[in-house]
Amino acid sequence: MRDSINFLLAGVGGQGTILASDVLVNVGLAAGLQAKQAEVHGMSQRGGSVTSYVRWGRTVHSPLVGAGEVDVFLAFEKAEALRNLCQLRMGALALVNLAAIEPVTVTSGGQSYPDDATLHQKIAEVTAQVVYVDGEAIAQSLGNIRAANVVLLGALSALMEREGLSGDELSADTWLKVIIGRVPPKYAELNRQAFEQGRQAVEREV
């Protein structure tokens, strides 16, 4: 595994971004690393931008990651993917969820939502290492759209393995154990499936 990895998770309030980063920081700890997490969420319960930093490393001091130093980017929503693009290191690994959540500035304020062509083009300017996943569609096929964040964690785990960022000591089982420990018992099976489906979505891509 690399000496240190800086993650940025970005999404919209209500998407499960904070839960996902909570899982991620605990996966780092379970892998025997030092890990820290720091989140920023806005003033409303729903609908505001949410960002969360997670850091893994042999030694981790700052819980915050400076702009331009994000190694792994997990975007839960397309406009938030673009909004946070300048935080990335050139060539960072990016996993982008294909959800679009239009803010009220679009629905009632006359601002426009970026189109997919812009999204792909701008991300390509920063990194070629990008994977797009429709987490909501996969979660919906499992019967619960709220599991989309765990689909993305599954995808992230497979992606990090593929890019050699996880090392041998960090297995998919470690991720899954942390996830199952974090969700209510009655949703354990759903989350296990969501995680697996997320992994397969990335494995199919190769």
Next chain:
Amino acid sequence: MIKMLSGDEAVARGAWEAGVVVASAYPGTPSTEILEDLVHYPNVYTEWAPNEKVAVDVAIGAAYAGKRGLAAMKHVGLNVAADSFMYASMTGMEAGLVIVTADDPAMHSSQNEQDNRTFAKFGRVPCLEPSDSQEAKDLTIAAFGLSERFDTPVLLRLTTRICHSTSAVELGERVEPASSEPKPFPRNPSKYVMVPGNAVKRHPVIEQRMRDVAAFAETFPYNHVEMDDTSLGIITCGVAYQYAKEVFPHASILHLGMTWPIPDQMIRKFAASVKRLIVIEELDPFLEEAIRLMGIEVEGKSIFPLMGELDPRVVREAAIQAGLLPANQHVALPEVEVGPLPARPPVLCPGCPHRGVFYVLNKLKVPVNGDIGCYTLGLIPPLSAIHSCGCMGASIAVAHGAAKAGSPEHHVAVIGDSTFFHTGIPALINTVYNQSPVITIIMDNRVTGMTGHQQNPGTGFTLQGKPTTVIELEPLVRSLGIRHVKTVPAYNVEEIESTLKEYIKQDEPAVLITLEPCVLLPEVRKRWVPLEVLSDQCNGCALCFRIGCPAILKSDELDARLQRPKALIDATLCTGCEVCAQLCPRDAITFRPVEMEEV
């Protein structure tokens, strides 16, 4: 055992391990989770108080009675509690008293970014500052010890980045208080009754106390030096210590876990051992000025920002600018111009019971004095219906003051149920006593919403979830002598409008209570049935867009005659509150047929 804890959770753990017996707080970001976590530990009494002054008085009472007490609040809460904080410094107490202030550099969810270390200096109280979750736990324990050793309250200063960041903490066991029997309350009026004759004798005591704490600070284990390259010496505290370690891996560092009073000898020795001395601290030049007053040459705010939150990039770029680091350490940002992106401001949730009220207020074009809570978001377009908002409990008195100043319009104050209990009640009493025609709208969503659903005196439950007396708003308001009081369901737009129009004609204080539980409460969520737009009846008139509901979207379909986009409702977001349906002039919004699926 090692566990990942946020700073807030670590403070709760530390308080529990330290044998705290009573803890009281009013929820406030970023401090809320301290009591939310502490409630799960055994042998501690925890509560939500109606405001921070009450919380501090409760903790003081426990400490007078010989049991360790803690009060927690966000930074501005200490302004409310300042009176109590100052007398507690004068009296001291019988058992440890810790007051937690969670400052908010960058104002992620606050009206200012005051640096509360100044309160410690002002009140002659020691201040401890953790730099990660482990220290948050350790310094909470140390704070109780210091408090008892020096007969003083201790201020534990956190910041948002400490409260809401997660790092590993080694868990310990609780050390139970020496005696579980309640001590007799002290009969010591010369110490505990601050009439002038007694207070005059206490002042020299607390001044001497701070000299004693300063001497102790020289050996306090959480003030420590990490000597390395002596060309640069950094004095730092809190989360800024982490940024200093990150950006200057080889510099010599004096890390202060106690930022008031500061260890004079330690600082002099450190300053003498390095070539260039700088301070890295968030917000005010608090340490910097104290060190300069010692006659030591030091740089701080001439290099690093005075405003906002630091992070490794901010520290690094400022250091490069000041010649402390070579320019090649600059980290380039990706060269990408993403173009205009739609802003995503915080917004009232879909189905929020406050939305209809603000729609009406905007329509009536009245000046609206707002308060602190989710409902402050009524200021954001398209609702645009809040014209002032200062601090908790300000709305009603600001409206009254404006009315008394001859403001020609009829003023409306909006305040939430929890905020009304916090500091709204005395202000409402004032409108009756001093007679102004202020219309107070108590937006009663049956919970403390913005901080994440904490109980309050109106919910009927304590912090532990135990049933308790419900303080009913309408009889309370009537008992103050207000004659015009009406409770209206918050989703009934028409009745809200007609009631307000009626109140505006009157020349005396009136109260409208708009009642509907917060739509995110679990018991409310169960009955969500989403709405839909009947496309052939919608002509794109855009009236429903004006309520700023995130669930109402513009459809791709245009109205054939007017060429305007029709409305579309996102079923996954819609809660079926029907406010949009009430406004639709063409009855184009109706309940979606319920699908026969497992919910």
